[in-house]
Amino acid sequence: MSVGRAADTFVPGPPIVVSISPDGVQRATVILDSYSYSPNHLVVESGKPVELTLTSHTTLIPHNFVMQELSVGLSIEQDVGAGKTVTAKLVPTHPGLFPFFCDKRLWPMPSHRDKGMEGLLEVR
Secondary structure, X not given: OOOOOOOOOOOOOOOEEOOEXXXXXXXXXXXXXXXXXXXXXXXXXXXXXXXXXXXXXXXXXXXXXXXXXXXXXXXXXXXXXOOOEEEEEEXXXXXXXXXXXOOOOOOXXXXXXXXXXXEEEEEO
């Protein structure tokens, strides 16, 4: 399966089904490393809140987590500084496959997304 703008190169990893906590929130940790997300394929349930703990394992290069699916109300741009941890919150309301990516770049180099820093949120 290929998804997203760089569909000719991006293939999501094995799907990780995010469990629902007793408080009804779906929580997952995503590691941001040298031009990658791990895991890079998350499966969540529609209509339930999602909290993503985004942790950067890089020591110098900042990254971010971007999801631009305005047609279904998913619009996130969360910066994650080198060595930092932040939380992104969302409530997906429509089933589908939604790419996320890092749009950071050092001009004139390719963007982090162009280097393969993409992932997939699968909403069921």
